Amino acid sequence: MVFALATALTVGTLLWKVVQPMNGAVQPMDPAAAMALETQAYAEAAARPGYEQPVDVPVSLRSGETLAGALIRLGIAPDESKAAVSLLSKSFNITDIKAGLTLEAAIAKPAEGAGPAQLLGLTVRTGPARQLTLTTSRDGQMRLRALEEAVRDERRVAIGTISGSLFTSAATMGATPTLTAQVVKLFAHKLDFERDIQSGDTFKLVFDRKVTESGRTVEAGNLLYAEIQAKGGVDRFYSFTPKGTNSTEYYDENGKSIKGFLLATPVYGARTSSGFGMRFHPIVGFMKMHTGIDFAAPSGTPIQAAGDGVVMDAKWWGGYGRWVRIAHNKEWETGYGHMSAIAVRPGQHVTQGQVIGYVGTTGRSTGPHLHFEVWQNHHPIDPKGAKVPQSSTLAGSDMVAFRARKHEIDTMIAQAEASPTGALANTDSNGFRFDMNTDAAQPQALAQTETSPLRNGSHPLRSAITTTRGTR
Secondary structure, eight states, X not given: OHHHHHHHHHGGGOOEEEEESXXXXXXXXXXXXXXXXXXXXXXXXHTXXXXXXXXXXXXXXXXXXXXXXXXXXXXXXXXXXXXXXHHHTTTSOGGXXXXXXXXXXXXXXXXXXXXXXXXXXXEEEEETTEXXXXXXXXXXXXXXXXXXXXXXXXXXXXXXXXXXBHHHHHHTTTOOHHHHHXXXXXXXXXOOTTTTOOTTOEEEEEEEEEEETTSOEEEEEEEEEEEEEETTEEEEEEEEOOTTOOOOEEEOTTSBBOOOSSOSOSSTTOEEEEOSEEEEOTTTOSEEEEOSEEEEOOTTOEEEOSSSEEEEEEEEOGGGOEEEEEEOSSSEEEXXXXXXXXXXXXXXXXXXXXXXXXXXXXXSOSSSEEEEEEEETTEEEOGGGOOOOXXXXXXXXXXXXXXXXXXXXXXXXXXXXXXOTTOOOEEOTTSEEEEEOOSTTHHHHHHHHXXXXXXXXXXXXXXXXXXXXXGO
């Protein structure tokens, strides 16, 4: 029933192209007729004598494994596996398949537990909006067909509750990991995402994206607005390009640049393992002044420049191991120790957030971490309490233009908030799309809508059914 219902929601918006056989152009089909065909075909597959109910199985290739070998590992007979791969190779270069590639298979296992399983369908995504599907009819004939979805541009307002992490919660609302990483970077000088973000905190995002007709994000574009409610407060950031510049920056609701002078955490996802001040040193064995903050993270984790500046040191420096020092102006400097590798050179200009090296455990270190120091007038101070210079604020015609931009974005968000709670895929005449999620449990439900194989067309049995409409 879920299978048929998902199709009713999306089948009218998909563009299907038959690779083999091709008996005429695909004609539009109303959702009710599509539901009837899918229910019939699924019932036929489930009624195969001597076999259990069909199941969907992800197939992930192991290192050194062939596609045929992966199918045999599922219990498919060698001859049937080779025939499927041979047919698939007519439209897909199987020689370039790399370990980790995941395909979706539909199989039926023998009811008595003896003998090979039957391969009913196999789907592989060959592009952002294109996939190949192999299906086997009841008489054993295999057919290969391609699904290509139309892609449209969309401006999206996503309002959600964090459950687990911002990355997973934002993904259920159509945000890509790259877009969410941009959000994290924007808030890095305000929030420590390891300690400050809790389940139940909320976020709002406005962004452009390219999306398939089934609702799957192909590419995320401009981030227009980001808001996070955490630690009992709310921070709101708007994108704006000042007159005479080509650089889009982010500002708070008062037009103040949110680009903090220094990032609070130069390593995303790191755990604070040691603070500033006197401590018992784990290696030397006595109390010693710790002139920075340690952020524990896996070796190889990228380290970002805390602010714009010039690299003064990029070298091995005794107990600090591989070390980088950046001068941000005549008064402020930052230092980064124990790197596994350095990605900058002395004299190089760097920008805030630029990768300057990678977490390691070089020098006097008991495990992989970043030792981070902030210096004011050549003296180390506590990075958490540093009173760094304030950001600039827009003025004049830039402030007028910013307020107009802010009003436009606020209006979009108000439209989203005025929609029924939990409404999905409401699209107004301007092409805006807004999703709402107002409780911590809902991200899982939304994830099902966004990425379910039944919704995005990746289900092998579904492909077998809907291609029937293309041959009528």
